[in-house]
Amino acid sequence: MSKRHVTTTIDGESREFLCEDEQTLLDVLRDVLMKTGTKEGCGTGDCGACSVMLDSRLVCSCLMLAAEAEGRVIETVEGMAEGDRLHPLQQHFLEEAALQCGVCTPGFLVAAQALLARNPDPSEREVRFWLAGNLCRCTGYDKIIRAVLAAAAEMRGADA
Amino acid sequence: MTQKTRDDQTLKWVGTRPIRPDGVEKVTGRARYGADFARPDMLWAKVLRSPHAHARIRSIDVREALALDGVKAIVTGDDLPEIASEQAFVGEEPTDYRMMSQNVLARGKVGYVGHAIAAVAATTSAVAEEALGLIEVDYEILPHVLDAVSAIAPDAPLVHDDLCDRKGEKKAPSNIANEVEMGHGDPEAAFASADFVIDRSFTTQAVHQGYIEPHACLAEAGPDGQVTIWCSSQGQFMIRGYTAKLLGLDLAQVRVVPAEIGGGFGGKTTVYLEPLAVALSQRSGRPVKMVMSREEVFRATGPASASRIRVKIGATRAGNFVAGEAWLDYEAGAFPGSSVAAGSMTIFAPYAFEHARSHGRDILVNKPKSAAYRAPGAPMAAFAVESVVDDLARQLEIDPIDLRLQNAAQEGVQSSFGPRYKRIGFVETLEAAQAHPHYDAPLKANQGRGVAAGMWFNAGLQSSAAVMVNADGSISVISGNPDIGGSRASLAMMAAEEFGIAYEKVGVRIGDTASVGYNDVTGGSRVTLATGKMVVEASRQVIAQLCERAAKVWDVDVERVQWADGKATVPDDDTIKPLGLAEIATGAGRTGGPIQASASGSVRGVGMSFAVHLCDVEVDPETGKVDVIRYTAFQDAGRAIHPSYVEGQIQGGAVQGIGWALNEAYVFDESGRLENPGFLDYRMPVASDLPMIDAVIIEVANPDHPYGVRGVGEAPIVPPIPAVANAVRAATGVRFSDLPLSPPRVLDALDPAS
Structure with a gap:
């Protein structure tokens, strides 16, 4: 059985890879391209740790076959900062101590960025429901919600 | 040199909220x-697991699997050394190396669905998975037992044929693996003098720690016998010790490199994969990587014990607790070692009883071996005792916080588990809760407020840390404890405080097992407390050396040299220009060489933690769904080094407890197969389930720590279950004695006809 050749854009770079038919995008990101910033918590789309953007849509990379990435644009947590300049979400996660172990953090950051792209001024309730697909076991979510609201406020200010 | 004390008003870093050193990464x-490590030529390995709850293994045939293209090595129980019975230290879940070895790979018999039988290493994980299907295991299925009540029935199937109760005299084999008893006075006689006695029984189900990162490791055994393991765990020294013991290796042959850990909560204080990966690497001559699936995590790791607890408390009409007695049965799983001893110790710990006794039993069932989970054993005990205390307050018509204050443990009180309390902050914590606006806030229809308290010991154990002065005057700290929730920050802050330098000038690294002295696990809420104490000690030794070096440069008596604000000075002679850390460091080669120190010790003087939680719920009478609408958690932290991470521990613990109270439970079918081994059906709290969790830190300094620190990580999971249950009691008038308080159970109680 020969492997499939796939051409994509990942975090702004054009990338090519070979994959098996059954490999997920998450498998390829982590084990073929060695981009391990995107995490696997469940492999069944329940925890959100593997969240990435696919053509500006939030998806679980564990639920998508790598072969489906052909010609698509993928953004991961590893592309969020611009060089040394952290994205406001990343900065506020640090300032608000919104991570403890940090393994769910990449998924939360990507999902929160997707929220703010659609809704720059979400209520606490809207943030809570949008992030309900991301599990965190350490923080009780309190500081994560505060960090997202603070980042949203800063980003609105920056736009104005 | 200046010795900073907890009362020092000049603290610059302690109590502030800098960004953690590992944050940007x-x-x-x-x-x-x-799971983020790889090595050239690496193999992937998978584990074959038992489909039966209890069966004898007649034979295992791996020939066909071994013949599959890409399969490089297979190990079964026969390939691991026989281990003699010897007690291992696994926190509050005592176990035996022989049993640990049998749990890692079954010998002769499987004890639960998911029990590991064989491991296969192959060129890809897909090939390893395919090979599992080619292994033929011939089972003789045995009758199984799935709950503590059936397990202690006279005709129950034996989980271990030859295991006798370890308490005292030789007994016939049974599923009671251990019994503990503790207390003082004569509760039985004392109950007669009580005006009110409440006697109730409670049950809780097994729950999983629920860390988001599955267990994972990479192992490489060299031809010279040297072994390196990269893995996430709550202790690289624990992984080294257990793996070496189970494989018959010398500790010096094994180096464990700690990865970042994606949550543990007690569940990563033992080995599952590491001995298998090493054995497969030894056989294949190649590095071997193993990563559990979430389903494997649920079926074969954790959980916290299911429990049955009976509590009896007697009180006078005036509200004085006269006597307490408790009977606790905890399910150990298929191997001995539940947290029942810790549960028995904590159950009456918050209160001053003249007569108190608890009886605990560790019971074998055909379920996964239980593992430590944050304040092991205490949350279920608190559910029982705090529910009874709530009922007593109601019956006596006394405010529930007043009743607790009236009976609160404090300095000098004889604890129910033995020692007399030193300075503790339970009274202050209760008073803070009572004075908080939350306690008097109005409630609407179908809403109720619950209050509950809890205690955790915290652990000292063995710690080591190294502190080095770099040539540019920056400081490197090496800790031997994985940073599970911000401990790099608290260690760096204490070091910065000692040296009187900027926090950013301190780098903290977590050393591998060859880079720093031995450390017990990151557990028992002990890292900031105990390893922190070693960082402070090593820093003070380094400061003494810095003073000596400055004295040498100045040719003055070292007694005249003082260290403050990152500089050595001679206070009695202002013609001598102070020497900064960088100046001394740069010149170290001329004054005696590199400047560094390490400190190691068995840390004593842990300050016990007390927590009091207030919970408001709203119960939907149509569906039985319970929503937590307001939550405030109060806790004595001793001294909060980094208040944000202390709050984070409190908030996280509270939410784990809320999940345990409302939704989480292992559900087994009759054959002993877990029916909900995934996050969809094992329902942990998500962001939309919760309000903000207000954390209120009380600081009653621990007199035995240089900065007054008590541990903080575990106490916050102790009160939430009864806080929720007491709130539901207030909202509905129904006392729930069985977890979880899921919609069907609540609805059934509200409307028995439904």
Whole structure:
């Protein structure tokens, strides 16, 4: 059985890879391209740790076959900062101590960025429901919600 | 030199909220967790697991699997050394190396669905998975037992044929693996003098720690016998010790490199994969990587014990607790070692009883071996005792916080588990809760407020840390404890405080097992407390050396030299220009060489933690769904080094407890197969389930710590279950004695006809 050749854009770079038919995008990101910033918590789309953007849509990379990435644009947590300049979400996660172990953090950051792209001024309730697909076991979510609201406020200010 | 004390008003860093040293790595995806390591020519390995709850293994045939193209090595129980019975230290879940070895790979018999039988290493994980299907296991299925009540029935199937109760005299084999008893006075006689006695029984189900990162490791055994393991765990020294013991290796042959850990909560204080990966690497001559699926995590790791607890408390009409007695049965799983001893110790710990006794039993069932989970054993005990205390307050018509204050443990009180309390902050914590606006806030229809308290010991154990002065005057600290929730920050802050330098000038690294002295696990809420104490001690030794070096440069008596604000000075002679850390460091080669120190010790003087939680719920009478609408958690932290991470521990613990109270439970079918081994059906709290969790830190300094620190991580999971249950009681008038308080159970109680 020969492997499939796939051409994509990942975090702004054009990338090519070979994959098996059954490999997920998450498998390829982590084990073929060695981009391990995107995490696997469940492999069944329940925890959100593997969240990435696919053509500006939030998806679980564990639920998508790598072969489906052909010609698509993928953004991961590893592309969020611009060089040394952290994205406001990343900065506020640090300032608000919104991570403890940090393994769910990449998924939360990507999902929160997707929220703010659609809704720059979400209520606490809207943030809570949008992030309900991301599990965190350490923080009780309190500081994560505060960090997202603070980042949203800063980003609105920056736009104005 | 200046000795900073907890009363020092000049603290610059302690109590502030700087960004954690490992923060940028963790928000950019660069931090490497257990599954993020790879080596050239690496193999992938998978585990074959038992489909039966209880069966004898007649034979295992791996020939066909071994013949599959790409399969490089297979190990079964026969390939691991026989281990003699010897007690291992696994926190509050005592176990035996022989049993640990049998749990890692079954010998002769499987004890639960998911029990590991064989492991296969192959060129890809897909090939390893395919090979599992080619292994033929001939089972003789045995009758199984799935709950503590059936397990202690006279005709129950024996989980272990030859295991006798370890308490005292030789007994016939049974499923009671251990019994504990503790207390003082004569409760039985004392109940007669009580005006009110409440006697109730409670049950809780097994729950999983629920860390988001599955267990993962990479092992490489060299031809010279040297072994390196990269893995995430709560202790690289624990992984080294257990793996070496189970494989018959010398400790010096094994180096464990700690990865970042994606949550543990007690569940990563033992080995599952590491001995298998090493054995497969030894056989294949190649590095071997193993990563559990979430289903494997649920079926074969954790959980916290299911429990049955009976509590009896007698009180006078005036509200004085006269006597307490408790009977606790905890399910150990298929191997001995539940947290029942810790549960028995904590159950009456918050209160001053003249007569108190608890009886605990560790019971074998055909379920996964239980593991430590945050304040092991205490949350279920608190559910029972705090529910009874709530009922007593209601019956006596006394405010529930007043009743607790009236009976609160404090300095000098004889604890129910033995020692007399030193300075503790339970009274202050209760008073803070009572004075908080939350306690008097109005409630609407179908809403109720619950209050509950809890205690945790915290652990000292063995710690080591190294502190080095770099040539540019920056400081490197090496800790031997994985940073599970911000301990790099608290260690750096204490070091910065000692040296009187900027926090940013301190780098903290987590050393591998060859880089720093031995450390017990990151557990028992002990890292900031105990390893922190070693960082302070090593820093003070380094400061003494810095003073000596400055004295040498100045040719003055070292007694005249003082260290303050990052500089050595001679206070009695202002013609001598102070020497800064960088100046002394740069010149170290001329004054005696590199400047560094390490400190090691068995840390004593842990300050016990007390927590009091207020919970408001709203119960939907149509569906039985319970929503937590307001939550405030109060806790004595001793001294909060980094208040944000102390709050984070309190908030996280509270939410784990809320999940345990409302939704989480292992559900087994009759054959002993877990029916909900995934996050969809094992329902942990998500963001939309919760309000903000207000954390209120009380600081009653621990007199035995240089900065007054008590541990903080575990106490916050102790009160939430009864806080929720007491709130539901207030909202509905129904006392729930069985967890979880899921919609069907609540609805059934509200409307028995439904």
